[in-house]
Amino acid sequence: MPSVTLRVGAGDVEVSALLLGADGRVRGDADMVFEGQPVHPSGAVRHEEASLVVELGAVEAAVERIVVAGSAGGGALSAVAPDGEAVVACTVTGGPDALAVVLAEFFRESGGWKVAEGGRGYASGLAGLVTAYGVDVAEEEPAAVAGPVPLTGVAKVPVQAPPVAGAPAARGPVGAQPGATAGEPVGALFAPPAVGGPLPVAAAAGQVAAPAPPGPFPPADRPYELVEGWEFGPVFEPFVVEGRGNDVIQLDDRVGDGPVLVEVAQEGRGYLGLFTLDRRNRDETDFLLNDLLPEFRGSTFAQVPKGRPLRMRLAADHRWILRVKPLAAARRLEGTLHGYGPELLVYRGGGADLRVDFQGSPEDGRGYAGIQSYGVEGRTGGRLPAMDLLLNEIGPLRQTVPVPRGPQLLHLRAEGAWTFTVQELD
Structure with a gap:
């Protein structure tokens, strides 16, 4: 082949x-x-x-x-x-x-x-x-139960889910400058969903409420501020590109070696994938983003290699904007925070309990939610330390997980809307 x-x-x-x-x-x-x-x-x-x-x-x-x-x-x-x-x-x-x-x-x-x-x-x-290939499938619930059929084991096979459609096209770069706009959350890629409290999870009968929509498609000159006291990762002026469809993106020399924040937004319904390219110009093993969320808004981190520019392959079906910023420009986790999709957060508090309300995927009411934690105390550069897995679940959930004291990077992968509530320990 x-x-x-x-x-x-x-x-x-x-x-x-x-x-x-x-x-x-x-x-x-x-x-x-x-x-x-x-x-x-x-x-x-x-x-x-x-x-x-x-x-x-x-x-x-x-x-x-x-x-x-x-x-x-x-x-x-x-x-x-x-x-x-x-x-x-x-x-x-x-x-x-x-x-x-x-x-x-x-x-x-x-x-x-x-x-x-x-x-x-x-x-x-x-x-x-x-x-026959290692998948354990649970028995179906009685027909009177509403919502998706729950399945257990290695892989899940829901009875039905809506298809996803989209079509590709081409792009062009733009520049951006930091600024300040009243009423917008500092450091966020998008305005958070208009939710006044914890997100509703599945009812007893299995019915999943519709997720709150994300904010409007963000402009290229999105304002940002750095989290005070955050020292890990290079500091530089943001790199901004916007376009449509598949593309290859190469950072310029303004970005130093080390981990950086990558924000991406795509309008419409369709696939979005982001992959780093190695020295041979091929995809590296791990993906940065890999999602089918409608009106995608998300952020993650990428490691700028030493001695060569960071190159990324973007697979997209519609119009998109990509920004590369210092890690200190990520949203700070404190109090109650609402979001939609994957996001990289910084945490500078003490040891805490983190209440997670995940609404599930807007496609089928299930969806994945995972949190990876990276402790960066005493570090200013280099590569990220070993990861601790705080959460790894599928489907709507309401759970509390322990978070070590900061400074921490929390890498959230979420296929839907979510709310975090932090309660620091005495």
Whole structure:
């Protein structure tokens, strides 16, 4: 197989992908990609409009096989390259009693990828198929219960979720200057949702309330201030680019070595992914952002490499703005804070209990929420220290987690709206 981006589908058959390790099993929740969980954390496999987009060259080294499954007894499988050529085309059947079938398997061999036609059918449907690859699927709730069907185990397969659509285009750069605007939150990428208290989570019957919308699409000259007393990371004038569609972004020489804050906003509904590029101009292993949130607003951190500029690949479907700022320009976590999507926060208080209210994904009411903590006391530069995982959950939640005393960087990955409330310990 050519190591290019392939669009894999089977006509009207709903397809999904399972990314498998050397033991032939999924490693965790994110290794199953389907309509209700449409993006793998690596960004290498995505579900779009009843088909899969598979970037073979970007698949993590730990993934040995990619199984393409269909929720039907068979289908006409095709894998189309960017130039429109069908590099795979075959008809697959799983037998007369099959309700789900393995359509194909991509597998590594001799430093590249090959593909094998499928054909294993499962009379027990998709639940039986995914179970064979290490997925534990819970029994459905009684029909009278409203909301998504809860599933437990390694990966979750909701019954139904709305598709996501979008279309790409092209861009141009702009500059920006710091300033001050009354009524806007200092250091925030966007105006927070108009929520007067903790976000509502799922009701007893499983119904998830609609998330509060984010603020307006932010202007290029968004004002900011540095958190007083924050010393970690380089200080520089902000770098701002705006555009539309996919692009490659290279920082100029105003940014010094070390970790920096990266803010991105995209209008509309569609995919947004951000990846750092290595010396060979290829995606590095970890992604910076990887989301399908409508009206995306988010921030994260990136490490500026020593001796060369930071280069990033942005995959986007619509108009976007990207800003690179000092870490000290991130929002400060104190009191009660509302947000929408992933965000990098700075914390300078003592040891505290952090109340987390996560509303879930606006697409299916589930969504991922995770918090990574980096203690930077006594540090002024270099790389970030080892990470502590404070939260790692799927679906709406209301939990309290302990936060070590600052200075701390808290890296939140959230596929929806959230509220944080800090209660410092005596």
